[in-house]
Amino acid sequence: MNKVFSVLKLYFRETVSKLIMILLLMTLSELTLYFMTATEMRSFAGLVEKCRIFYIYVIAFAAMTLFNSIRSSRKHKTGYTLQRIRISERAAFLLQCVADTVNVLIVYLWQIVIILILYRLYKQHGYQSAADIYQDFYISNTLTMLIPLYRKQQWVTNAVILLSAGAEAASIDVKVRYGQYVHLGIIALWPSVLDIHDPYLHYFFLRFILVVIDFCWAYQLTHNGKGRQ
Numbered sequence: 001m002n003k004v005f006s007v008l009k010l011y012f013r014e015t016v017s018k019l020i021m022i023l024l025l026m027t028l029s030e031l032t033l034y035f036m037t038a039t040e041m042r043s044f045a046g047l048v049e050k051c052r053i054f055y056i057y058v059i060a061f062a063a064m065t066l067f068n069s070i071r072s073s074r075k076h077k078t079g080y081t082l083q084r085i086r087i088s089e090r091a092a093f094l095l096q097c098v099a100d101t102v103n104v105l106i107v108y109l110w111q112i113v114i115i116l117i118l119y120r121l122y123k124q125h126g127y128q129s130a131a132d133i134y135q136d137f138y139i140s141n142t143l144t145m146l147i148p149l150y151r152k153q154q155w156v157t158n159a160v161i162l163l164s165a166g167a168e169a170a171s172i173d174v175k176v177r178y179g180q181y182v183h184l185g186i187i188a189l190w191p192s193v194l195d196i197h198d199p200y201l202h203y204f205f206l207r208f209i210l211v212v213i214d215f216c217w218a219y220q221l222t223h224n225g226k227g228r229q
Contacts, residue, residue: 005087054142093170104166
């Protein structure tokens with residue numbers, strides 16, 4: 001168990017500064033846009049779209065996944081540390097999937113926190129009642145994707161997207177380390193709004209299958225002995 005925490009700590013230490021930077025930029029950009037447009041909008045849904053929250057979130061999500069996937073540039077220091085811990089390369093890869101997923105999960109949860117802060121600020125203007133704002137969570141695609149109060153299947157979609165992004169980032173890192181530069185599941189980095197009856201649902205499953213292929217590819221490249229970082 002100590003080895004597990006040591007490896008996770010190593011992976012989080014590599015990305016914590018990037019994560020904090022992304023969270024700060026998200027907060028500053030969305031709050032700035034809010035204060036620039038709040039008095040012009042008469043609906044919370046319109047405000048969310050005007051603040052470009054979806055695009056900011058997508059950029060932050062993709063940036064965090066990118067930082068997760070470029071650990072190979074520091075592979076010598078990381079590899080030496082993993083050898084000292086004496087953990088197998090395969091186990092280290094699985095733990096990296098966990099760490100990378102946690103990083104993008106934090107970005108997602110932080111975006112929800114910002115939206116709730118904007119909600120509290122906007123409600124003070126009195127343009128809408130709490131019930132009206134609650135209805136906005138149904139009509140806004142951005143709110144439906146991030147906080148799907150009315151579409152429970154979207155929670156499943158979001159969970160799969162987060163897990164896919166974490167697994168794909170770790171898989172890319174391992175494959176690049178072994179000179180493999182074909183990444184089938186890279187399209188998993190794009191969050192999307194999909195209803196269970198959406199005609200494009202097959203595209204969501206295709207993305208998931210491609211991520212699984214990349215994960216299995218990276219998994220078989222690793223081995224169960226001491227890491228060859």
